[in-house]
Amino acid sequence: MRIRHLVAVSAAALVPLASLAAQQAQPAASKRAFTPADWYRLTTLSSPAMSPDGRRIAFTVTTVRETENKRHSEIWVVPAAGGEPVRFTSPGTESSNPRWSPDGKYLFFTSQRPGGKGSTWALRMDGEGGEATQLEQYPSGSVPRDRSFAIWADTTAADSAAADSTKSKDPFEAMGATARPPYGAVTKPLDPKRFDGRHIVDMSYKFNGAGFLPNRRAARSWKASQLWMQRFDGSPKKQIGSTTYSHREPVVSPDGRWIAFVADAKLRADSVVQAERDSLALLPYDSARDERERNDVDVYVVPVAGGTPRKVAELMGSESDLAWSPDGNRIAVTAAPGRMKSARIWAIDVRSGAVTNVLGDWKYEPNGLFWLPNGDIAFDADVGGRVGFFRVASRGGAAPVELLGGRRRMSGFTTDDARTKVAYVSTKIDTPMELYVAGIDGKNERKLTSFNDKVNAQIAWSDAERFTYKSVGGLEIEGWLMKPYGYQPGRKYPLVLYIHGGPHSSYGEGWFDEFQNLAGAGMFVLFTNPRGSSGYGGDFTYSTRGRWGMEDYQDLMKAVDIAAARPDVDSTRMGVTGGSYGGFMTAWVEAHTDRFKAAQTDRMISNWRSWYGSTDVQGLTEFEFYGKPWDNPALYDTLSPIHYVNRVKTPTLMVQSEEDYRTPMGDAEQWFMALRKRGVPVEFVRYPRSTHELSRSGEPWLLVDRLGRLRQWFTYWLAEHPATATR
DSSP states (O other): OOEEOOOOOGGGHHHHHHHHHHHTTTTOTTTTOOOOOGGOOEEEEEEEEOOEEEEEEEEEEEEEGGGGEEEEEEEEETTTOOOOOOOSSSTSSSOOOEEEEETTSSEEEEEETSSSSSSSSEEEEEOOOOOBBBTOOOOBBOOOTTTOEEEEOOOOOOOOHHHHHHHOOOTTTTTTTTTTTOOOOOOOOSSSOOSOOHHHHHOOOOOTTTEEEOOOOOOOOOOOEEEOOOOOOOOSOOEEOOOOSSOOEEEEOSSSSSEEEEEEEEEHEEEEEEEHHHHHHSSOOOOOHHOOOOOOOOEEEEEEEEEEEEEEEEEOOOOEEEETTSSSSEEEEEOOOOOTTEEEEEETTTOOEEEEEEETTSSSEEEEEOOOOSOOOOEEETTTTTEEEEEETTOOOSOOOEEOOSSEEEEEEEEEETEEEEEEEEETTTEEEEEEHHHTOSOHHHHHHHOTTTHHHHHHHOOOOEEEEGGGOEEEEEEEEOOOOOOOOOOOOOEEEESSSSOOOOSSSSOOHHHHHHHHHHHHEEEEEETTTTSOOOOOOOOTTTTTTHHHHHHHHHHHHHHTTTTTTEEEEEEEEOOOOOHHHHHHHHOOOOSSSSEEEESSSOHHHHHHHHOOOHHHHHHHOOOOOOOEEEHHTOGGGGGGGGGGSSOEEEEEEETOOSHHHHHHHHHHHHHHHHTTEEEEEETTTTTTTTTHHHHHHHHHHHHHHHHHHHHHIIIIIOSSSOO
């Protein structure tokens, strides 16, 4: 059901939403509400891979071993025609990312199991099976139609003897990787055994997830990625040419004669490209220079036997997702002609260089693509909060045709060599993910797995009503309102507004533990995709540049106005929460309205100046805020919630990770201290061994603990009505 709100919302305009909620009133008596502990029982499916003949689909199954505080991943295989899925890897080791050999005889997967070299293992699939083994000489890459060889790109092997010789002469070799004096440093430890700190000279010295990065012990050098070819007859691999520039995304033509790849638009050496980037990074912001469209890379072809590469066409932006047409006459790529423009599919004629904009002015952006036998192109795309699978004529001139859609999110699309069917993981707001398969035309869709059926039979998952509304400037915004567990018409319920991160990401039509967590506690959950979100085209995504907290804030508040006008929402008991950009926005909301009775910040940012000096992604605000803090100090200050903290009255729970280098701890500490000094009720929870990804891939015990604390906080402030605030 789609509701459009064109002007100010009246109670009458909200009747369809309320009536739909009434229709979905009481959950089945046999089912109960979701609790944080139920998170341990859910199964995640990912990385499906269909066999070349289309008969089987391999995929990764991830479960949680609660007592061990860890996730466990295995490779399973299911017939595409239906049947029982079968586990193919040992429950005693971690295995993921399945992929088939071109002939379907082997199933490769990633595993850090003992007794091997590297992380790639293989299972024989054309017989009765057996133990996993390693095939060190088996090539992996793009293959022609006859499957006789593979093409890939990689750096040349280092001179191990020379490396060992250099290493043995290093007097600081026994020190920690970040304690050794970096190359070019002026100071060094008086006694290497007595210094266990960190010595930093490079700008990129830490990264979220990876932590502090090892110091360089030698002058920076570049190993350009070269083209390689190897046949499947056991012969050794061969390097195709030798250049100072890197080859990326190589794909071989169907007839096996040509290799297409992406490289620097001027075929400059990697060292030159990096030197230019380093120089530009030091310059103050300049709109004429920094906002003009760039042509960083282009598509080239070179004979498989080697030779001089030929540029196929010159396209603005950075091309990716290269794919040859079945007849070998064209190459399809995706590229956005400018940083703030929508990505398009381009079909390039290899001989003439003629370029076709396949999607024209279609609003949405492709995620990935592959050719169909008839010369059309299939792709998936985010359509607002949902995902669709489409077919489009490669000659252009026609709108894409949706083959698979509906209110859901699909991912991991994989197909057979003949392009007769497609498999994917699918989830809905009230349905955890499972594996599906359909004909390439989208017909005869069927569910192949039932890993979450048991928990589905026990828990009453909450669904959400989708609605759209007109916001500032007439821009249409998409939103959802999830009903609380046990909803009964005639009653009023508290509401919590969720704000996503990014800001260039989105909420959507998929199952999400955090929404179900609060709905299970008896609250409405309101979530939207305000301007700045992805999934609505480049203009929408970048409309907030330099204006974070302005129109996007108004988009959010208009959604709250719509929900608060409902007779079943208690507008005196509303909360707000969000993480990363959503954490920034939650602090911004607290500082600009007192309509919320509780707030929770996650991975928050309170001071853009201090954030810039401590994060691992300075480039985000260098672009979004038109330069570095000293280039545009007024904007950095104006958009920092800390400058308005004297207005905050909302009781706030703060969650932050000790090893989050994306939104480091300092900003949260500033916000906590300011609220505490002002007497605002605040609790600050700091999670150890956790990064920016705590709520998604953090340690299970800590992730579930966080879910519990969010639920406790909003239950206390919104449902229990404390007579006095605790301090």
